[in-house]
Amino acid sequence: MDTQSYMPVPPGIGMEENFFSLDDILLSHERLPCRLQTTFPRLGFLEKSSDTQDIPEGTKMEMPLWLAKGLYEQKRRVLTVELPKVYREGWRTVFGADPNVVDLHKMGPYYYGLGSQMLHFDSPENPEVAQTILQTFIGRFRRIMDSSQNAYDSDTSALVERLDCLERALFRAGQSGLNAFQRWEKGHAHLTASNLVINYRKRKLADMNS
Amino acid sequence: MFCEKAVELIRELHRMGDGQLPAFNEDGIRQVLEEMKALYEQNQSDVNEAKAEGKSELIPTIKFRHNCLLRNQRCIAAYLYDRLLRIRALRWEYGSVLPTNIRFHMCAEELEWFNQYKKSLATYMKSIGGEGGLDITQDMKPPKSLYIEVRCLKDHGEFEIEDGTVILLKKNSQHFLPRWKCEQLIRQGVLEHVIS
Numbered sequence: 417m418d419t420q421s422y423m424p425v426p427p428g429i430g431m432e433e434n435f436f437s438l439d440d441i442l443l444s445h446e447r448l449p450c451r452l453q454t455t456f457p458r459l460g461f462l463e464k465s466s467d468t469q470d471i472p473e474g475t476k477m478e479m480p481l482w483l484a485k486g487l488y489e490q491k492r493r494v495l496t497v498e499l500p501k502v503y504r505e506g507w508r509t510v511f512g513a514d515p516n517v518v519d520l521h522k523m524g525p526y527y528y529g530l531g532s533q534m535l536h537f538d539s540p541e542n543p544e545v546a547q548t549i550l551q552t553f554i555g556r557f558r559r560i561m562d563s564s565q566n567a568y569d570s571d572t573s574a575l576v577e578r579l580d581c582l583e584r585a586l587f588r589a590g591q592s593g594l595n596a597f598q599r600w601e602k603g604h605a606h607l608t609a610s611n612l613v614i615n616y617r618k619r620k621l622a623d624m625n626s
Numbered sequence: 627m628f629c630e631k632a633v634e635l636i637r638e639l640h641r642m643g644d645g646q647l648p649a650f651n652e653d654g655i656r657q658v659l660e661e662m663k664a665l666y667e668q669n670q671s672d673v674n675e676a677k678a679e680g681k682s683e684l685i686p687t688i689k690f691r692h693n694c695l696l697r698n699q700r701c702i703a704a705y706l707y708d709r710l711l712r713i714r715a716l717r718w719e720y721g722s723v724l725p726t727n728i729r730f731h732m733c734a735e736e737l738e739w740f741n742q743y744k745k746s747l748a749t750y751m752k753s754i755g756g757e758g759g760l761d762i763t764q765d766m767k768p769p770k771s772l773y774i775e776v777r778c779l780k781d782h783g784e785f786e787i788e789d790g791t792v793i794l795l796k797k798n799s800q801h802f803l804p805r806w807k808c809e810q811l812i813r814q815g816v817l818e819h820v821i822s
Contacts, residue, residue, distance in 0.1 A: 422645030422715035424708060436704045438640045445633050456687050458672070462627060480627070486693035487686070494686060607767065607774070607805075609815040610719040612645055616728070617815065619646070 420611070427582075431532050439581060443526040443533070444482040448500060451476050453493040481533055488537060497537040499545070502527065508548045515555035520580035527580040528553060556583065564590025568598060628665065628694040632658045632701035639708050647712045650733040655702065662698050665691045713740050717747065718763055721810050764806055774805045776817040 428434035433444060456471040463471050471477070479487075479495075487494050501507060502523045511518065520527045531549040535542055563575045564587045572591070576584055635654050642648055669691045676684040713736055716724060722744050729737065752759040782795035787807055795801075800820065811817045 420645065420715075421718035422712055424643075424711065425704075435700060436707050438636055438704060438708060441633070441636050441701060441704055442640060454686050455683065456690055457684055458687055459690060480629075482697050483690070483693055486696070487689060606821055607809060607812045607819040609818075610813045612715070612719045613813065613815045615644055615646055616725075 422612070427529065431535055433533075439526075440529075443529045443581075444485070445480050446526060446530050447478040447480055448484050449476065449498040450479045450484055451496050451498070453495055481530070485533070485536055490538060497534075497539075499534060499539065499541060500530070503531055503534060503541075503545050503548070505541075508544060511548050511552045511555075515552040516559060518552075519578040520556075520583065521578055524580045526582075528582045557586075560587055561590060563587070565594055567591070568594060628661065628691075629697045629701070631661065632698045632705075635705045636701055639705065645712050645715050647709065647716065647728060647731050649731045650709070650736065652733065655705075658698050658702060662695055665695050665698075669695075709736065710739060714743060716740075717743060720814060721763070722748075761806075764809060766809075769805055772805055773802055774808070775820040776801055776803055776808050776812065777820050778816070779818050780816060782811070782816050 424438060425434060425436040427437045427439040427443070433440045452471060452473055452475045455473045458469060459471050460466065460469045463475060463477060484495065484497050488497065524530070528549055531545060534545060539545075560579065560583055563572075567575060572587075576587055579587060631654060635651055635658070638648055638651060638654075669688055672684050672688050672691075675681055676688070713732065716728065717740070720728075724740070732740065751762055754760050754762075777800045778795050778797050781797050784792050785795050786792050787804060793801060793803075795816070808817050812819055
């Protein structure tokens, strides 16, 4: 749309995380099923189901990605991380059949990001997970590109609804390119109020009404 | 679980994806810092115990807390940094004087930072483009003509143009003005560019 002066820190690419990116921080907050392979003394209060002082070895608990990543070690067995359902065999078959029918926003919304992050943990299924993510992206990309280049001046919420975060960013990039091109073609030199200002005013009005 | 408060700060910014500046969450930051202090002290005493009595089974717990500390640090740094990006954008969208309701959303240090940024930008703009300097916040879109037709959207008071004439910007009045004089007012939503 307009030239935006606020440009947030972009998320990292592939297996890398970007330290300052808000998206990556929320992505690494996704919870993973883990099994502890060592005892964590004095942290029992974190595990609601038991009232022991320690978290004993063998406990199954959900941990956010950042914590699992920090504690995980390849040489020493501290914990094992299980694949979330969407990356397991069953769902992989679904993605293989037709990636376009899946609602990735509901499944994710960080389907690609989390999938790439899962490769940090040793698992025999890793090559298949990576392959499925890649094929899913290839399978869906064409439709995303088409729709973002052809929906001009219309409601796009239905198109965007089922897209994962990465796909949404691509869709938006396509849309802003389309809009800029159309403006250039029509030779518009119309000056407009900044989007930021307009949005602030909307909020102020809402505050006054309530 | 630890670090929930810190992520709440991040969510708050993430919800406003268009670059609006939410009020500085002093309370949230304080709570995160308190959690960090507690984590640090617990770790300190456990480290001493592990060292003194050779209790190596405490190490996983120490690492656990240490990871939480790092996470909190990352969230706070990202929160403050993203706010600075938003504040920098405000300089370009609103010009050098911010509306009071936005200023209320900034903490003292952020206001200080904004003033410094304003100053360095002004110094830079004075140093380029010959004698009078060059305003690089002007002409964000290439101009078609030097004068444009504008309509006032709200009462703005008196306004002086370069030849010294003073005009009154009254709601719904229409004027023919030099483009560079009104570009900022259009961006701020005071004037509207009329195309006949």
